[in-house]
Amino acid sequence: MTNKAKFLSTIVFTVFSIGNSWGQEAYPNKPINLIAPYSAGGDSDLAARAFAAFAQAPLGQNIVVVNKPGGSGIIGSDFVRRATPDGYTLLLARPGSQSILPALAPENTKYKWDDFTIVGMLELNPYGCAVRKDSPFKNYEDLADALKTRGTKLNYGTAGIATTNDMGPRLLFTLLNLGDKVPQQIPYKGTGEATSALLSGQIDFSCGSIGTMLNLIKDGQLRALLVTTPNRYKELPDVPTAAELGIGDMSQIIGWSGIYAPIGLPKPVIDKLVQSLMELDKNPGWRNTTEKIGSIPNIKGPKEAAEFAKNQYETYLNLGKRLNIIDKLN
Template identity: 55%
Template sequence: MLKHIEFSRSLRRTLALSLLFSCSVVGAQDPFPSRPITIVSPFSAGGDADLAARAYAAAAGKALGQSVIVVNKTGASGVIGSAQVVAAKPDGYTLLLARTGSQAIMPAIMPTSTKYKWNDYTFIGMLELNPYGCVVSTNSPYKTFADLTEAMKKQGKNLNFGTAGVLTTNDMGPRQLFRMLKLTDQTPTQLPYKGTGEAVTSLLGGQTQFSCGSLGSFLAHIKAGSLRALMVTTAERLSELPQVPTARELGYAEMEQIVGWSAVFAPAQLPNNVKDRLVAAMSTVAEDPQWRAMTAQTGSLPFIRTPEQTREFVQKQYELYRSLGESLNIIDANN
């Protein structure tokens, strides 16, 4: 009798373990995605990050057969939204629209405040590049980039430039330029605003004399004739602005490293089958005519890359801003 009871208990345990294993296998084989996906845009609606996220969401939704929902989680130069994704469950249902400022500049310059590192993610792929350049008002006396750099050398702090905030590409691009021009404490004065729109308004109103940033934010004004682009950092001249010389043509090849970009990241330790599905969808997005049209409308350039290429690109961006921060002695004092 005792042996029978022990055998029954053993059998129940075996059956229970078998059932648990079977459920685990079924769960592991559930197709991804089986419900809507959220992509966090760590910046406000209407900006470069938000537009890139919405263009991706529309195309990826078709490629994955599930809705991709954009959620704007703003604050702390993109850190709040980025940190939310780092802490999310690594199941593929929470993604990040990664940006230059939040994924390269902030981890490089403010590692204590940022808390996450540039590589604390699963890299899915690059999406686009945002051509970068410097602009002035059409009423400005600076007709060429040489005119502007000469004014920087002579007027120093008396020259104002507007940005969408400190530790953004609007801020770090000019810092790189000032370093190349060997300006020290007599650098132009930064006027940080809440967004690029306000920076453009200040430029048009004469409160600032120049601004540098992703040209998509300036493009409508350039086409309307109220702003004049003096330089672009792309390797070749832009087809929409064929008259504007590149940084390399002007003798500032190092400025080519300053560029806006968007990528798709996921939390670390993402299962391989989920990562493979998301990466495969990126190839479909790359060929989507609507995505390409939406990307072109913002003045951006398609730049789909593999996870390995994305990791390499982001690492170089991080190292650029870390080096720039060290040379300017602006790295978080606790690191």
């Protein structure tokens, strides 16, 4: 090889090496945005902030929680779906935005349940129904009787159409055979807003993840009437389960949180994020924080999380057919 050829070869190798090193720059090297698709103070916000607080150590970067509420979670979710798949825009996935809407309103939802890279699961949220402390409904039986006799005169709050806050009452009304004599739904931008409305007396009752209501229930400002967990929730041992009350089908409704990203996320980035989830699972600080906000730590990797997400989608698809609401939401 001539000296000129050797020189050109060296230049090509150097340029390639520099370009290759740039392309393999360690992830993450800047802050990560975590999109919570509902308003501040609700389940997605609480889960996102717990994740951000404790996952920044294993990731080595700050995680910035950005609330993008609207469209029952569609706006924030679709923002992440369309984002550059580089690991710097993540989604705090929730059942309403990731399972219920794709199942019940596929024409109005801008994505399918699997139009994301499913990184993993974070937690499960015990689900239940509650009233304020001065409500005339002292227990589930009181509420059920009122729903049967004057359902149209009552109202209830949700985090929007096609969320677990919405689906739980819809199923309950069906189990009670209310027909079209149902309470008026008042949709808010998140569970936190619905809980505030319940506390202030703007609505008669609300069903949703217990976490948002837990401290208010413990303080006596709200009263829980039922939970949908298989066994009594340890934080509220005096509250009966749906199965105990003869409405076991309500156990299909449960909240959860996961970490999603755009399709096309590079494997090294996925591996780093999954590794951070596994570290989180061993962190007593995150586990304690998650339990304090009323959730159950439930870390799962990509495969198990995808299987769970598919099962949730199919559950609500079947439930939508049973309740005859799919066409009504499209």
